Amino acid sequence: MTYPDSNGYFGIFGGMFVPETLVNALTELEEAYNYFLHHDTMQNQLNELLHHYAGRPTPLYFAQRLSKQTGVQLYFKREDLLHTGAHKLNNTLGQGLLTQFMGKKRIIAETGAGQHGVATATVAALLGLECTIYMGQVDIERQMPNVKRMKLLGAEVIPVTSGSQTLKDAINEALRDWVRNVKTTHYLLGSVSGPHPFPTIVRDFQKVIGSETKQQFQALYGTLPDYCVACVGGGSNAAGFFYDFIGSTVGCIGVEAAGKGLFPGGHCASLTLGTPGILHGSLSYLLQTSDGQVMDVYSISAGLDYPGVGPEHSFWKESNAVHYVTCTDEQALKACITLTQTEGIIPALESSHALGYILCNSQKFNGSNVIINLSGRGDKDLDTILKEVKL
């Protein structure tokens, strides 16, 4: 059986929990996407852009010095080398072409760390689309370089000052905009969350990460790696990385942000400590209070600072297809600095969580081949990193 089912469910998770006004737009998107999937010219156009514009395939890099230091055979899938500095462009290129195909002239998007905002603004510039990005005020302050990039690319960046002023509230505002402008606008959602068909579309556009990795590793060793590890916020880089390995011998490990610690308000480990709930269009694991309110969450990394998670991850958790663990702010920062100073790669704080988990548990992985998805580069995080490190 392939997931989701015809109603957009991965097991019991997923669905389309949106105001009635959006239902036909989501159906139209699903139809356009199915057409796009089987349309040779459009697929060729996307593949050309992924290759010549975005820089695919991205390298699979063996980290010799770090491997020696840790006793783990460590590889990095270098999505940080993709144009705009993160995996997000895989999805925005795909959905950008879909927007054109649907005859819409305007795209809107939410962004947390700003990587999805930058990737959306980039595609808007490339394809000549009008672009509005919603971003929480707290995130604007901690990811200023990306805000400037989006503006330079011609996007309008609207600060969101309601609620926790982070990714969750940016999604609320983007959904409100979409309800108002559904006739002319495509909501270019950046994660594997949201209502059906977004979790499927975004996963499909991101699964190139895992399929490339599989080919690259097999070309080198004629076998599969032992483990694939990725950070999970909404879960797009992890879903794209894991998808081709699900059901194989490869152990897939999703790392959630444990922030300051696993107490209420201190973290955003939805799969580890949440319960099923409905937010932003889908039924999935959610950090919520006993009264059904979405909890305030926290992570040093803006891209992981989200109380929910994509429904397919919830399904993978329930079916034990993926093992979900956590990594704290402190462990992620330490991993970030270690990778920078051992291999000359400055990772994004999001991706640093995946490495942080492995570095803290290196005994367990001793001698194993472990591939970490290096989903983004850390330039955007320099201010945050430098605050923590005395140079």
Added chain:
Amino acid sequence: MKYNGFYLVGNYPDEETFLQAATIGLHYFDFMEVGLPFSDPIADGPVLASASHKALQNGVTTDNVLNNIKKIKDYIINNNYNKKIYIMTYANKVYHTTIDRTIALFADSGVDGIILADVPYKESARFKQYTDIYHLDYIHFITPESTHTQIQQVCADANGFIYAISMRGTTGNTLTLDNTIIDILQLTKQYAKIPVVLGFGIQNNHDVQQALHYTDGFIIGTALEKKLEEGLNEYKQFINQLQAHSG
């Protein structure tokens, strides 16, 4: 069959004011919608979203809103009114402790039906299953995007009333009934066996007259909540002058 309703955020701005505002409103309106605050109200505009957030900061919970709904229900019974109370909220507020348990609690407090802003027709079955068991109305929506088939479906399945959303947008925007929505309202009226009520954007007497021209009633929320934030007298005066135009 005139059927006009008013919306108030539960226990906002405080319990006493909310209860007074409810009883004032019930003199004039046929039904009341109580907003059960949710942290992420994506269908609400700035006025109602901010009212919900403030209510949550003040400690409003499902339990303490239901306690006051019981009081309002007693008031309705004691006055021999034939008026209904609906809860308007978001899916997670009903889902999180199991739909069965929540709907049972709603029914126990005297609620007549539920309206879920982020549950479209195609996801409604799992909720309607329980509102049917507890004999509550489950309210469906008609929107400017509804197709002929969707309108027929909703009209065939609906109970209570049909909530016609006047615009593509959130609560509190300006009402403009374009030809598309007028056609949709007329078609809905043609198929509906229960009242069709227009909501979103009703702010003044002119809007009320527009609504009543095409439908059986209107729901007013944002404009009323703004008046209530000014004070109970302003709220009462506003309803008084609205009443003169909504017969």
